[in-house]
Amino acid sequence: MARIVVIGGGAAGASAAARARRLDPTAEIILIERGSLITHAPCGMPYAIAGIAKGELATYSPEKFEKERNIKVYTNSTVTHVDVDKKYVTVERGGRIEKIQWDKLVIATGAKPIVPKMPGVDLKGVLTMRHPDQVAELRSHLEKAKTVAIVGGGYIGIEMSEALLEMGKKVYMFEKFAHPLPAALDPDVAAIVAEEMIKRGVELHLGERVVEFRGSSHVNAVVTEKGEYPVDEVILAVGVEPNVELAVSAGVKLGETGAVYVNEYMETSVPDVYAAGDAVEKVHKITGRRVWIPLAPTANKEGQVAGGNAARGRVMKFPGVVGTAVTKFYDMYIARTGLGEVEATRLGYRVQSALIKARTKAHYMPGGGVVHVKLVAEESSGRILGAQVVGWGQIVSAYVDIAALAIQSGYTISDVFFSDIGYMPDTAPVWHPLIVAARVLSRGHL
Amino acid sequence: MARIVVIGGGAAGASAAARARRLDPTAEIILIERGSLITHAPCGMPYAIAGIAKGELATYSPEKFEKERNIKVYTNSTVTHVDVDKKYVTVERGGRIEKIQWDKLVIATGAKPIVPKMPGVDLKGVLTMRHPDQVAELRSHLEKAKTVAIVGGGYIGIEMSEALLEMGKKVYMFEKFAHPLPAALDPDVAAIVAEEMIKRGVELHLGERVVEFRGSSHVNAVVTEKGEYPVDEVILAVGVEPNVELAVSAGVKLGETGAVYVNEYMETSVPDVYAAGDAVEKVHKITGRRVWIPLAPTANKEGQVAGGNAARGRVMKFPGVVGTAVTKFYDMYIARTGLGEVEATRLGYRVQSALIKARTKAHYMPGGGVVHVKLVAEESSGRILGAQVVGWGQIVSAYVDIAALAIQSGYTISDVFFSDIGYMPDTAPVWHPLIVAARVLSRGHL
Numbered sequence: 086m087a088r089i090v091v092i093g094g095g096a097a098g099a100s101a102a103a104r105a106r107r108l109d110p111t112a113e114i115i116l117i118e119r120g121s122l123i124t125h126a127p128c129g130m131p132y133a134i135a136g137i138a139k140g141e142l143a144t145y146s147p148e149k150f151e152k153e154r155n156i157k158v159y160t161n162s163t164v165t166h167v168d169v170d171k172k173y174v175t176v177e178r179g180g181r182i183e184k185i186q187w188d189k190l191v192i193a194t195g196a197k198p199i200v201p202k203m204p205g206v207d208l209k210g211v212l213t214m215r216h217p218d219q220v221a222e223l224r225s226h227l228e229k230a231k232t233v234a235i236v237g238g239g240y241i242g243i244e245m246s247e248a249l250l251e252m253g254k255k256v257y258m259f260e261k262f263a264h265p266l267p268a269a270l271d272p273d274v275a276a277i278v279a280e281e282m283i284k285r286g287v288e289l290h291l292g293e294r295v296v297e298f299r300g301s302s303h304v305n306a307v308v309t310e311k312g313e314y315p316v317d318e319v320i321l322a323v324g325v326e327p328n329v330e331l332a333v334s335a336g337v338k339l340g341e342t343g344a345v346y347v348n349e350y351m352e353t354s355v356p357d358v359y360a361a362g363d364a365v366e367k368v369h370k371i372t373g374r375r376v377w378i379p380l381a382p383t384a385n386k387e388g389q390v391a392g393g394n395a396a397r398g399r400v401m402k403f404p405g406v407v408g409t410a411v412t413k414f415y416d417m418y419i420a421r422t423g424l425g426e427v428e429a430t431r432l433g434y435r436v437q438s439a440l441i442k443a444r445t446k447a448h449y450m451p452g453g454g455v456v457h458v459k460l461v462a463e464e465s466s467g468r469i470l471g472a473q474v475v476g477w478g479q480i481v482s483a484y485v486d487i488a489a490l491a492i493q494s495g496y497t498i499s500d501v502f503f504s505d506i507g508y509m510p511d512t513a514p515v516w517h518p519l520i521v522a523a524r525v526l527s528r529g530h531l
Numbered sequence: 532m533a534r535i536v537v538i539g540g541g542a543a544g545a546s547a548a549a550r551a552r553r554l555d556p557t558a559e560i561i562l563i564e565r566g567s568l569i570t571h572a573p574c575g576m577p578y579a580i581a582g583i584a585k586g587e588l589a590t591y592s593p594e595k596f597e598k599e600r601n602i603k604v605y606t607n608s609t610v611t612h613v614d615v616d617k618k619y620v621t622v623e624r625g626g627r628i629e630k631i632q633w634d635k636l637v638i639a640t641g642a643k644p645i646v647p648k649m650p651g652v653d654l655k656g657v658l659t660m661r662h663p664d665q666v667a668e669l670r671s672h673l674e675k676a677k678t679v680a681i682v683g684g685g686y687i688g689i690e691m692s693e694a695l696l697e698m699g700k701k702v703y704m705f706e707k708f709a710h711p712l713p714a715a716l717d718p719d720v721a722a723i724v725a726e727e728m729i730k731r732g733v734e735l736h737l738g739e740r741v742v743e744f745r746g747s748s749h750v751n752a753v754v755t756e757k758g759e760y761p762v763d764e765v766i767l768a769v770g771v772e773p774n775v776e777l778a779v780s781a782g783v784k785l786g787e788t789g790a791v792y793v794n795e796y797m798e799t800s801v802p803d804v805y806a807a808g809d810a811v812e813k814v815h816k817i818t819g820r821r822v823w824i825p826l827a828p829t830a831n832k833e834g835q836v837a838g839g840n841a842a843r844g845r846v847m848k849f850p851g852v853v854g855t856a857v858t859k860f861y862d863m864y865i866a867r868t869g870l871g872e873v874e875a876t877r878l879g880y881r882v883q884s885a886l887i888k889a890r891t892k893a894h895y896m897p898g899g900g901v902v903h904v905k906l907v908a909e910e911s912s913g914r915i916l917g918a919q920v921v922g923w924g925q926i927v928s929a930y931v932d933i934a935a936l937a938i939q940s941g942y943t944i945s946d947v948f949f950s951d952i953g954y955m956p957d958t959a960p961v962w963h964p965l966i967v968a969a970r971v972l973s974r975g976h977l
Binding site for chain 1: 542553572574575583585586588590686690827828831832847849850851854856857858859866891896897928930932935936939949950951952955956958959966
């Protein structure tokens with residue numbers, strides 16, 4: 086009987102374990118998780134902290150997963166060492182150290198917040214968001230605060246700014262780039278996001294780099310290049326990085342992005358060692374390049390592939406990503422896929438783009454929202470490279486899913502224009518905003 | 532200077548005229564419309580009748596269209612004859628008859644409600660929904676009624692049932708098939724729709740054929756195979772058919788569906804005569820067959836192609852449809868694309884299908900709705916043939932747009948599963964309902 090050990094109980098690890106079980110009913114499968122939760126949902130943390138989300142940020146309790154899936158789950162257990170020659174892991178569990186042999190290993194150690202070396206970064210009250218385990222602790226810290234600074238205008242920063250406003254806090258956001266979501270959006274689209282954030286009460290400091298945190302034992306001020314701001318707590322959300330220490334110590338090769346290198350079977354450079362999720366790099370379907378875009382749906386699917394192949398050997402391939410991501414700020418939804426205009430240009434594409442403003446329903450219907458759609462295409466071929474959407478209403482997030490399929494299928498502007506997407510007055514204008522964007526992008530050809 | 536005459540001021544006709552103008556700034560373009568509105572939106576009629584929609588059901592007034600587009604617009608003008616040899620149309624305008632020469636003609640005469648030969652069908656109060664011109668008249672009829680029968684459970688029937696309930700009426704719906712939306716949905720999905728309609732108060736009579744309307748001059752009862760129902764008004768919505776009389780009289784060939792035959796350039800069988808919109812048949816991208824699926828977004832795009840080609844000769848092609856359509860009943864959205872299971876089976880495909888139930892947000896987020904997703908695939912190839920979605924919340928309509936792109940791109944089950952569609956807790960569960968449906972459909976392969 087083979088034994089499959091999975092390190093990490095998040096999206097990728099739990100999916101890998103479940104898939105391995107499905108494909109091999111007899112294997113012994115052990116899922117090892119450092120924290121207390123598995124199948125946990127870090128994406129829900131801002132809403133749990135604000136008290137908006139209800140219930141556990143996890144799909145399965147460890148007990149339920151063990152029982153329903155027949156998988157051994159070791160929570161509060163830390164893998165301290167991986168030996169790929171003798172095929173065992175060393176695990177610290179409840180004060181005891183044990184060695185666990187494996188035939189196949191899946192590394193799903195995820196990502197962690199970047200903590201820049203900066204004076205005062207170790208002060209109490211300089212908080213990072215790592216794991217749903219922390220929700221109660223973070224909430225109790227933040228509840229007492231009057232003023233909170235968010236450092237970093239990425240997805241977590243945006244979502245936490247809503248959460249903190251909802252909790253009644255004075256909220257600063259500091260972003261060193263000139264617009265929020267700099268890695269996700271072009272400046273023209275990000276400007277729409279910034280405007281709404283200011284309108285809702287975020288004190289937004291763009292193009293302002295934080296250089297220090299001050300305080301005696303607990304932080305009481307954020308210092309930037311431009312000034313000093315008294316605060317009670319700080320959310321440090323300047324980005325994430327892959328958790329690769331274990332992989333590195335095991336001799337697993339990293340890729341050019343600094344994340345674990347895997348092939349399409351989710352095999353690492355070491356035989357019988359697979360990796361999946363936020364710890365690994367992915368192939369971008371447009372550029373063919375290796376990228377590191379850590380997102381839960383990708384992690385889930387990569388976990389499936391890794392687990393399936395660990396159990397049965399090369400039964401599935403993971404085909405890559407186009408970088409589809411979504412966030413929200415109150416009822417403004419922000420989504421993107423493919424390459425932005427700035428990013429595509431940097432990668433050497435000659436591009437054309439169109440940014441249009443439309444509504445989410447026919448003009449005569451009540452309740453629609455404004456939506457801004459940007460499409461980016463390669464000038465020579467007309468191939469759609471990217472889409473960015475900001476709009477009011479949940480549905481606009483799906484516009485980007487439609488665009489993602491167009492992009493991963495190699496659609497041209499004309500292909501998008503002629504796509505048979507649906508219409509009735511309450512779901513879209515008769516010329517769907519995506520179709521309008523394609524038409525404008527065609528510069529008179531459509 | 533060429534003269535382009537367009538018959539019909541709806542979606543297809545207005546698009547054709549606008550596109551012709553765009554591609555030929557010098558042509559004389561005349562748009563002839565029987566009613567008083569152009570660029571009109573019949574899809575909005577149920578909401579305008581109920582007082583939900585505000586403002587005109589038209590994008591442009593004739594005056595604005597004339598001025599902004601430099602197109603002559605003849606409203607309240609009926610084309611009574613088309614001569615394709617001498618290239619003129621005969622038009623009745625304000626009591627006068629005139630002949631208008633053309634170099635290129637676009638027929639965009641649309642569709643009309645089917646009025647079955649049935650005793651009493653000509654009684655006053657047996658109403659059909661033809662044109663936004665009728666809104667005020669229909670509303671005044673229906674406002675006075677206490678009890679209204681809707682005959683036909685298609686899109687118009689469903690939307691009118693909501694409108695009439697909102698107006699405080701007692702509403703009967705009679706549908707001869709055993710479930711609503713028989714042409715659009717499979718029985719298992721339609722059953723969900725029926726349940727909600729009953730819950731909201733529609734007295735739904737399924738599998739019950741109407742055989743007669745009774746009354747002296749005004750209808751006062753609907754008679755079915757099973758009984759007699761006293762009513763004040765009747766909405767007759769048993770289907771639509773293409774308006775082809777003019778085309779036929781001009782010697783333009785009809786296709787196998789009974790609608791006007793056109794090639795991908797929207798050229799009819801007669802030189803210099805184009806046709807577009809609900810009057811014409813389309814090519815189904817999955818089956819390659821000719822179908823008649825009259826929908827506004829298709830009409831708009833076909834109009835563009837017809838107008839562009841009328842102006843400049845074969846500059847654009849219309850690539851066909853996959854039959855994406857959407858409707859709603861209160862906050863339940865109903866959408867479909869491709870082939871249903873019943874339809875596909877009838878066409879000779881061996882199919883497999885999965886119908887799943889999920890939610891539109893992560894389980895811990897407030898405000899999500901239930902959504903049912905059905906996917907149909909060809910058994911041998913795994914190619915996705917169709918998708919049907921019923922769910923609570925506008926966003927579920929876009930699931931079908933995503934599926935439409937998958938279908939028109941020839942995706943397999945696995946391609947859908949690995950599609951890079953977005954996630955955050957407020958826009959979808961981490962396993963998107965479409966991905967879950969693909970997984971279930973894979974029968975353990977994913």
